[in-house]
Amino acid sequence: MSTKSKAKDKEKDADGEEAAGGGKKKLLLVLVVLLAAAGAAAYFFLFAGSGEAAAEEPVAGEVVALEPVTVNLAGGGYLKVGISLQTTEDAAGGGHGSGGVDGSKALDILIATYSQAQPADVTGAREALKESLEQQIIEAYTDHDVEMVMGIYFTEYVTQ
Numbered sequence: 001m002s003t004k005s006k007a008k009d010k011e012k013d014a015d016g017e018e019a020a021g022g023g024k025k026k027l028l029l030v031l032v033v034l035l036a037a038a039g040a041a042a043y044f045f046l047f048a049g050s051g052e053a054a055a056e057e058p059v060a061g062e063v064v065a066l067e068p069v070t071v072n073l074a075g076g077g078y079l080k081v082g083i084s085l086q087t088t089e090d091a092a093g094g095g096h097g098s099g100g101v102d103g104s105k106a107l108d109i110l111i112a113t114y115s116q117a118q119p120a121d122v123t124g125a126r127e128a129l130k131e132s133l134e135q136q137i138i139e140a141y142t143d144h145d146v147e148m149v150m151g152i153y154f155t156e157y158v159t160q
Contacts, residue, residue: 058088058150066103068156071111075118082156083110085137091148101148105140109133122159130154 068082091101134152141149
């Protein structure tokens with residue numbers, strides 16, 4: 001082979017390597033762009049819906065205080081407990097009668113829940129019992145997926 005043909009072969013090899021290197025760079029660039037697009041799409045689908053959920057949160061209305069009741073505990077002793085219901089703005093629109101929220105359902109649920117509790121439960125597991133009671137009351141005051149009560153507050157809690 002002549003020197004000229006060796007030089008041409010070296011140029012072809014160098015051009016081929018450059019073309020292959022350029023192809024790899026382009027492929028890498030395309031992959032980076034695709035990964036960025038996939039990340040943006042994932043962010044949109046995962047977090048875009050949370051804004052709508054936040055908009056659907058109930059708006060607090062008035063607080064309805066209920067008369068305290070005394071409940072006999074299952075293991076002996078008693079609990080005097082008073083609660084207030086945190087109503088939603090929807091409750092003021094007359095979802096449960098025209099006068100807002102009637103507390104009789106809440107008191108019935110309170111008596112049923114605490115009359116089955118042991119004295120150790122009302123002192124040691126107070127928060128767990130409150131969460132259970134709150135969920136039951138919220139479910140009882142929900143009509144057609146519209147919450148009338150969004151929370152409860154203890155106004156009195158005396159056990160003996």
